[in-house]
Amino acid sequence: MNKLHIIAATAVITLATACTHSKPLTATTPETVTEYSEGVWHNNSPHPRNIIFVVGDGMGTTQVYASIVAHHDGSQFLRFPFTGFSRTYSNNKYTTDSGAGGTALMTGHKVNNRAISQAPDGTDLPSFFTTLKEHKGKATGFVVTCSVVDATPATTYGHTPDRSMKDTLSMQMAQCSHDVMIGADKKQFLPEGRKDAARPIDTLLQRGYTMIYNLQDLKKCNNDKICALLSADDEPGDANQRNYWLVDGTKKAVEILNKHPQGFALMVEGSQIDWGGHNNDTALLFSELDEFEKTLKVVLDFAEKDGNTLVVVTADHETGGLVLTDGDIKAGRNECRFVTTNHSGVMVPVFAYGPGAERFTGIQQNTDIYKKIINLMGMK
Ligand SMILES: [Zn+2]
Numbered sequence: 278m279n280k281l282h283i284i285a286a287t288a289v290i291t292l293a294t295a296c297t298h299s300k301p302l303t304a305t306t307p308e309t310v311t312e313y314s315e316g317v318w319h320n321n322s323p324h325p326r327n328i329i330f331v332v333g334d335g336m337g338t339t340q341v342y343a344s345i346v347a348h349h350d351g352s353q354f355l356r357f358p359f360t361g362f363s364r365t366y367s368n369n370k371y372t373t374d375s376g377a378g379g380t381a382l383m384t385g386h387k388v389n390n391r392a393i394s395q396a397p398d399g400t401d402l403p404s405f406f407t408t409l410k411e412h413k414g415k416a417t418g419f420v421v422t423c424s425v426v427d428a429t430p431a432t433t434y435g436h437t438p439d440r441s442m443k444d445t446l447s448m449q450m451a452q453c454s455h456d457v458m459i460g461a462d463k464k465q466f467l468p469e470g471r472k473d474a475a476r477p478i479d480t481l482l483q484r485g486y487t488m489i490y491n492l493q494d495l496k497k498c499n500n501d502k503i504c505a506l507l508s509a510d511d512e513p514g515d516a517n518q519r520n521y522w523l524v525d526g527t528k529k530a531v532e533i534l535n536k537h538p539q540g541f542a543l544m545v546e547g548s549q550i551d552w553g554g555h556n557n558d559t560a561l562l563f564s565e566l567d568e569f570e571k572t573l574k575v576v577l578d579f580a581e582k583d584g585n586t587l588v589v590v591t592a593d594h595e596t597g598g599l600v601l602t603d604g605d606i607k608a609g610r611n612e613c614r615f616v617t618t619n620h621s622g623v624m625v626p627v628f629a630y631g632p633g634a635e636r637f638t639g640i641q642q643n644t645d646i647y648k649k650i651i652n653l654m655g656m657k
Contacts, residue, residue: 335551337595378593379432418457554596
């Protein structure tokens, strides 16, 4: 709330100052917004140094509003001065899956459902993480609460025609250029969890990654190149069972990546918001949203202090067709109903904070989000 007031006040002051210099200003042009944003996120460069891209898998507008009600004025979503919507349909379906949804956000291309950063003709599509590492020397990484070879994280580093090709995706991950990788599914990197007898874990070790297998070791770790596989299999339990690892994992990832002289690009995913929707499980949904809120606090506190970090939060799609029928605002209680155990085709919200945040307003294609990010980071 405070932040919104500060921005509004800054806008008025800047507009008033500008008027005395008779400089024509309209409050809707990106230039103007950047100008009045200057006092808020001190961006003296047209390009933010860092990007933190936060995905709530399956997090539609109703999930966000339910979280706002549950967290009252403490909801982190209220800290974003710029909001928009994203159209999520894929190349071949009205309702996308996380493969095509993640691919659209990470590579700027609408592909067929189930594909991982690969066009229908088989062409591999680079993610903005790969591009920013290659051309801008950024450090990169991801933190998720599902398997590290699940669709959303895989779209940042892998390329397959189908998301189920987990043996291939884990081999690709072991060869990828991320500096920090945090999530679930150690088994997938050892023969016991694979159809072949390969040991991608050895490739990661040979390539200099410090392998970490629990949250305590992750918190203590000081290395610059890490792969943390925090649960044996691909179902690491809910937020409480995981000890809210998205919060501490994000803190650690930012700490490591921020040491990099060229800045960084980090993807953070609240992966199981989607599972709450699929299972029509309100308790799971709300504990995942609570972890997501606490993670957003880490991200926004860092961005606020840093002043040169763009934060974009969105979803790949909505899951469960959640409807809020009633509730109690004072008590922070929502009455929820799901209309499907699958994804729905509705627009999902986009929240932005930091240099360039004003570009993410309006109704945009999911692929536009990629284009805006890559553009703001100084690429075409
Ligand atoms: Zn899903």
